[in-house]
Amino acid sequence: MADLRSEFVGIKSPNPFWLASAPPTDKEYNVRRAFEAGWGGVVWKTLGIDPAVVNVNGPRYGAIYGADRRLLGLNNIELITDRPLAVNLQEIKSVKRDYPDRAMVVSLMVPCEEEPWKYILPLVEETGADGVELNFGCPHGMSERGMGAAVGQVPEYIEMVTRWVKASTRMPVIVKLTPNIADIRKPAEAAMRGGADAVSLINTINSITSVDLDLFAPEPTIDGKGAHGGYCGPAVKPIALNMVAEIARDPELSHMPISGIGGVTTWRDAAEFMALGAGNVQVCTAVMTYGFKIVQEMISGLSEYLDEKAMTSVDQLVRRAVPNVTDWNQLNLNYVAKAKINEDLCISCGRCYAACEDTSHQAIAMSEDRVFSVIDDECVACNLCVNVCPVEDCITMEAMTPGTVDPRTGKVVEQEYANWTTHPNNPAAAAAE
Amino acid sequence: MESRNFARLRPIGGQLRMKFHSFEIILPVDKKIIPWERYSQQQVTAGVCSMSQKVFEPGIAAGRLEAEAYAVQFSDLHPPLDQHEALVAADRCYFCYDAPCITACPTDIDIPLFIRQIATGTPDAAAKTILSQNILGGMCARVCPTEQLCEQACVREAAEGKPVKIGELQRFATDHLQEQGKHPFERADSTGKRVAVVGAGPAGLSCAHRLAMLGHDVVVHDARPKPGGLNEYGIATYKTPNGFAQAEVDWLMQIGGITLQTGSALGAQMTIEDLKADFDAVFLGMGLGGVNALGAEGEDKTGVLDAVDFISDLRQAEDVAQVPIGRDVVVIGGGMTAIDAAVQAKLLGALNVTLVYRRGRDRMNASVFEQDLASSKGVRIVNHAVPVAVHGNGAVREIEFEYVDGEMNGTGQMLRLAADQVFKAIGQTLQGDALPALEGRKIKVDSTGRTSVDGIWAGGDCASGGDDLTVTAVAEGRDAAMDIHMALVG
Numbered sequence: 004m005a006d007l008r009s010e011f012v013g014i015k016s017p018n019p020f021w022l023a024s025a026p027p028t029d030k031e032y033n034v035r036r037a038f039e040a041g042w043g044g045v046v047w048k049t050l051g052i053d054p055a056v057v058n059v060n061g062p063r064y065g066a067i068y069g070a071d072r073r074l075l076g077l078n079n080i081e082l083i084t085d086r087p088l089a090v091n092l093q094e095i096k097s098v099k100r101d102y103p104d105r106a107m108v109v110s111l112m113v114p115c116e117e118e119p120w121k122y123i124l125p126l127v128e129e130t131g132a133d134g135v136e137l138n139f140g141c142p143h144g145m146s147e148r149g150m151g152a153a154v155g156q157v158p159e160y161i162e163m164v165t166r167w168v169k170a171s172t173r174m175p176v177i178v179k180l181t182p183n184i185a186d187i188r189k190p191a192e193a194a195m196r197g198g199a200d201a202v203s204l205i206n207t208i209n210s211i212t213s214v215d216l217d218l219f220a221p222e223p224t225i226d227g228k229g230a231h232g233g234y235c236g237p238a239v240k241p242i243a244l245n246m247v248a249e250i251a252r253d254p255e256l257s258h259m260p261i262s263g264i265g266g267v268t269t270w271r272d273a274a275e276f277m278a279l280g281a282g283n284v285q286v287c288t289a290v291m292t293y294g295f296k297i298v299q300e301m302i303s304g305l306s307e308y309l310d311e312k313a314m315t316s317v318d319q320l321v322r323r324a325v326p327n328v329t330d331w332n333q334l335n336l337n338y339v340a341k342a343k344i345n346e347d348l349c350i351s352c353g354r355c356y357a358a359c360e361d362t363s364h365q366a367i368a369m370s371e372d373r374v375f376s377v378i379d380d381e382c383v384a385c386n387l388c389v390n391v392c393p394v395e396d397c398i399t400m401e402a403m404t405p406g407t408v409d410p411r412t413g414k415v416v417e418q419e420y421a422n423w424t425t426h427p428n429n430p431a432a433a434a435a436e
Numbered sequence: 437m438e439s440r441n442f443a444r445l446r447p448i449g450g451q452l453r454m455k456f457h458s459f460e461i462i463l464p465v466d467k468k469i470i471p472w473e474r475y476s477q478q479q480v481t482a483g484v485c486s487m488s489q490k491v492f493e494p495g496i497a498a499g500r501l502e503a504e505a506y507a508v509q510f511s512d513l514h515p516p517l518d519q520h521e522a523l524v525a526a527d528r529c530y531f532c533y534d535a536p537c538i539t540a541c542p543t544d545i546d547i548p549l550f551i552r553q554i555a556t557g558t559p560d561a562a563a564k565t566i567l568s569q570n571i572l573g574g575m576c577a578r579v580c581p582t583e584q585l586c587e588q589a590c591v592r593e594a595a596e597g598k599p600v601k602i603g604e605l606q607r608f609a610t611d612h613l614q615e616q617g618k619h620p621f622e623r624a625d626s627t628g629k630r631v632a633v634v635g636a637g638p639a640g641l642s643c644a645h646r647l648a649m650l651g652h653d654v655v656v657h658d659a660r661p662k663p664g665g666l667n668e669y670g671i672a673t674y675k676t677p678n679g680f681a682q683a684e685v686d687w688l689m690q691i692g693g694i695t696l697q698t699g700s701a702l703g704a705q706m707t708i709e710d711l712k713a714d715f716d717a718v719f720l721g722m723g724l725g726g727v728n729a730l731g732a733e734g735e736d737k738t739g740v741l742d743a744v745d746f747i748s749d750l751r752q753a754e755d756v757a758q759v760p761i762g763r764d765v766v767v768i769g770g771g772m773t774a775i776d777a778a779v780q781a782k783l784l785g786a787l788n789v790t791l792v793y794r795r796g797r798d799r800m801n802a803s804v805f806e807q808d809l810a811s812s813k814g815v816r817i818v819n820h821a822v823p824v825a826v827h828g829n830g831a832v833r834e835i836e837f838e839y840v841d842g843e844m845n846g847t848g849q850m851l852r853l854a855a856d857q858v859f860k861a862i863g864q865t866l867q868g869d870a871l872p873a874l875e876g877r878k879i880k881v882d883s884t885g886r887t888s889v890d891g892i893w894a895g896g897d898c899a900s901g902g903d904d905l906t907v908t909a910v911a912e913g914r915d916a917a918m919d920i921h922m923a924l925v926g
Contacts, residue, residue, distance in 0.1 A: 354531070
């Protein structure tokens with residue numbers, strides 16, 4: 004059985020599944036329950052300088068749903084911990100004492116001046132915590148006060164604060180990045196320059212989940228008004244995966260440890276983040292939806308997968324997919340595929356037909372008796388039919404064998420790899436010759 | 437049987453306690469109550485529950501059950517979906533292209549569209565989608581054999597053997613609209629044309645509504661005291677409880693321009709000639725008034741009855757407990773009427789109910805769902821047997837059958853069943869004189885409902901073609917109305 008033990012910036016945990024800094028890690032009661040359930044570590048909900056912040060007294064969350072009210076995306080306007088600093092510190096110490104094998108990282112957010120950092124870091128160190136995470140990502144409320152994303156959106160601030168923190172503590176420092184920027188590599192580079200031991204990403208995305216069409220107000224609505232919140236949950240995973248990969252494949256940043264965050268719900272999500280470069284993952288929305296118990300599925304699922312792939316530790320999975328993340332201009336334009344519909348699996352819903360006929364390439368034929376087939380002469384292998392088909396593996400993309408003729412273009416499928424940089428239609432390619 | 441075995445429904449402190457045998461089920465009263473019959477089915481089937489001492493009393497008797505049992509026995513067969521259930525059910529629809537369910541619906545309701553409208557929180561818009569094709573969409577949602585029509589065609593039936601609950605969703609939408617008393621259609625400006633409709637059943641009402649909507653003035657004649665036709669008189673009580681049939685007619689009439697004349701029978705109060713003279717067009721939708729005879733010796737004995745009368749009596753009864761039922765009941769026939777009679781005989785407390793059909797199960801007009809429903813209620817189904825004699829001294833005591841092979845040839849093997857009540861459900865026949873030309877035993881019509889006589893259209897059970905379903909009658913009435921409209925103003 005694969006060894007799930009994890010070591011991230013020197014912090015050991017029995018598995019790579021941590022709970023992210025968020026409501027589930029706001030107090031001792033929850034964190035103890037999480038550790039009892041099997042979570043490998045937590046990032047304690049962000050501490051600040053007293054007096055503690057206050058939260059709204061109306062709804063803090065909004066959601067979007069899939070079929071059967073399956074929660075796909077969650078938006079929150081909650082702030083950092085609203086409990087006194089001393090209470091949190093005492094509880095952190097107490098939990099860490101009782102669970103020495105679990106990772107205890109403490110998220111921090113204080114005003115963008117050196118003194119508050121010098122004040123709070125020793126207090127955290129005294130608890131026996133394993134590390135700190137700098138919250139440069141919270142996109143609402145705190146950012147209006149010059150903290151959170153207000154720092155994370157300015158690389159110079161990230162570098163400056165990280166440097167202060169590194170100078171004031173022996174603990175490993177993880178810098179949590181906001182996705183509300185244009186290029187995730189810039190803040191990651193800033194963190195690196197400041198001496199960060201790792202980055203964690205993504206924090207939540209600016210969002211309005213819905214609009215109350217009776218009140219004409221964004222949701223969640225507080226007395227008739229709404230403010231943007233931070234979006235998370237399964238819906239943000241693709242955005243997070245890309246940002247993780249952008250850092251992992253950047254030559255300058257490739258050595259920077261990454262803690263992957265953003266919609267991790269199952270073992271498979273975790274494995275994907277890790278394959279794209281995350282050393283571990285942090286989970287929040289999934290436990291807020293289903294409770295702490297899901298970690299049991301994550302442990303068994305990842306363990307089984309590693310065994311299946313003959314990997315003996317999680318380290319062997321980390322970065323496995325990174326070499327295959329590339330730029331568009333490196334994709335093989337000589338690779339030709341065609342959609343293929345398995346008639347035995349097809350249930351004749353016709354969604355592939357509607358999608359292709361109405362919105363794509365008119366490459367699916369429909370017979371009188373509702374048999375659907377691909378017209379190879381028209382199929383550009385866009386994959387939309389696969390994506391809209393409700394039956395898994397009913398429609399597949401089949402690569403054409405080199406040497407055969409693509410009936411759409413009338414051209415022989417070439418064996419050789421050739422990308423856009425050398426394509427005759429590329430003006431730049433022509434100029435280069 | 438001791439009455440302690442009988443279910444007691446007692447609200448106790450915010451809970452509903454359902455007790456039978458040694459089990460007690462406690463449900464919070466604000467939750468939807470699972471129908472008693474679902475729980476009690478096996479007990480009823482085994483004949484050990486819900487019955488008084490009267491269960492063993494031979495002959496025909498009322499009140500075979502404890503008084504409280506009737507309400508649960510005759511409650512809604514499919515309880516309505518609540519909001520959450522409807523959303524969950526609607527989420528399963530794939531919104532198919534050129535959806536097979538639409539093709540399978542005799543009224544061509546745009547099913548994926550109405551389900552999407554439910555899923556997006558607009559059940560009234562969904563209802564309008566349904567009702568624009570099928571003005572009796574509420575009744576059809578209750579009585580359509582959906583498992584043979586839309587739900588059989590549903591791609592999720594192919595995928596998982598579990599179709600989208602189209603019928604129940606249709607009911608959710610139409611109930612939502614109708615319970616508010618809203619009528620979503622407006623009558624066009626008057627055309628000044630007058631049309632007579634004979635029969636206020638599904639075909640006639642559908643035709644009348646469409647004609648009225650198009651601006652014609654319509655007079656609907658019906659021989660019975662109440663409108664609705666088979667919806668009111670010919671469908672099992674548990675399929676359309678709580679006065680739904682009349683409520684639906686009242687709702688339909690909100691379109692305006694329709695005058696209803698009940699107690700007005702063709703050939704008695706008026707003739708086709710009268711109608712032709714007084715109106716610009718005539719639609720015949722009077723259904724089938726006659727009942728086929730068994731052709732068995734002794735058929736005239738007391739206790740041998742028409743199933744349609746039994747079903748009608750139950751529907752019209754102020755108190756179903758007062759409807760008498762035999763201890764040993766035999767129903768002859770293989771259609772929906774036979775099933776409705778047999779199941780209700782059982783629900784009334786008949787000890788033994790046997791349904792006998794001359795052909796195999798696969799040839800029964802009743803759907804597999806209906807056959808299974810009957811079996812689940814404890815009705816025994818006997819196939820390949822024809823009645824040859826009714827025995828008894830004045831009143832029926834036994835009925836004798838001969839088994840027949842697939843070609844209906846007698847095998848010489850006989851079957852005798854104890855019977856103190858026999859219901860005939862072997863088909864109905866068209867009645868009336870001076871009708872347009874017939875095809876077989878029904879009025880010959882073309883695809884638009886035109887008969888051999890200029891100015892006379894026909895549809896529903898009295899007309900040729902169709903499947904003798906409520907939904908096909910609605911389609912035929914609607915389509916004839918469109919053709920009448922074209923003929924009158926086109």
